[in-house]
Structures are given as C-alpha cells and as structure tokens.
Amino acid sequence: MNISKIEHIGIAVESLESAIPYYETLLGSKCYAIEEVADQKVKTAFFLVGETKIELLESMDPNGPIGKFLEKKGQGVHHIAFAVDQVDEALAEAEASGIQLVDKIGRNGAEGLKIGFLHPKSTFGVLTELCSK
Ligand code: ZN
Numbered sequence: 151m152n153i154s155k156i157e158h159i160g161i162a163v164e165s166l167e168s169a170i171p172y173y174e175t176l177l178g179s180k181c182y183a184i185e186e187v188a189d190q191k192v193k194t195a196f197f198l199v200g201e202t203k204i205e206l207l208e209s210m211d212p213n214g215p216i217g218k219f220l221e222k223k224g225q226g227v228h229h230i231a232f233a234v235d236q237v238d239e240a241l242a243e244a245e246a247s248g249i250q251l252v253d254k255i256g257r258n259g260a261e262g263l264k265i266g267f268l269h270p271k272s273t274f275g276v277l278t279e280l281c282s283k
C-alpha cells in the first residue's frame with residue numbers, strides 16, 4: 151500500500167468559527183484554507199503541523215456524514231488519513247487483504263485530493279482515510 155505519512159487528522163466540530171481560534175492559539179499558526187466539500191456535506195478548515203495537517207470538519211447538513219457523527223458521538227476525532235501513491239490501487243489492495251471498505255473507488259476530497267475510506271469495523275474502530283494527489 152506504501153503509506154508515506156499521516157496526511158491529516160480529521161476532527162469533527164460543531165462550529166469552525168469557534169474551533170479555529172483555539173487551534174490557531176494552540177498551534178501558533180493561522181488556518182491556511184477553508185473549503186466546502188459538497189460531496190461530503192462539510193466545510194473544512196486546515197492547519198499545518200509539520201508535514202501533517204489538522205482538518206476541522208463542520209457539518210453543512212445534519213444528514214451528512216459529519217452531521218450524523220456529531221449527533222451520535224459529539225465533537226472529536228473523526229478520522230485519520232494516510233497518504234498513499236494512488237488511492238484506487240490502495241483501496242483494491244486493502245480489499246484484497248480482507249479489509250472492509252466504505253469506498254470501492256476514490257472520490258473527490260478537500261485540497262484536490264482523491265480520497266477513500268476503510269470501514270471502522272475492519273480498522274479497530276478508527277475511520278481510516280487513504281488519500282493521494
Ligand atoms: Zn480527511
């Protein structure tokens with residue numbers, strides 16, 4: 151699968167407006183991008199921590215994935231994303247090794263990345279994202 155690094159950690163928040171100042175203070179750096187991802191019904195805000203990013207996720211629709219997550223579990227870590235060379239290949243490889251997938255093929259994520267999720271049932275409870283450029 152050739153995972154090179156943790157690309158980002160996704161954190162579900164009720165409000166970007168209230169979460170961004172906290173992370174700007176904690177990390178000592180400014181949020182460098184805010185982007186809506188229509189496909190996932192979320193608004194995202196990004197911070198850089200070394201080579202890894204923090205992705206804050208605010209729901210734009212209570213029936214979207216983050217809306218449902220917030221309702222069920224409340225705010226907190228939503229997923230961990232690993233960088234791979236090629237998402238479709240990595241997903242196929244994961245499936246071949248018996249890991250249950252959420253996405254059979256990659257879809258469009260924030261920052262122009264191709265992303266695909268592995269199912270938490272197969273990953274010890276951690277929603278796991280694979281992403282590539
Ligand atoms: Zn993500």
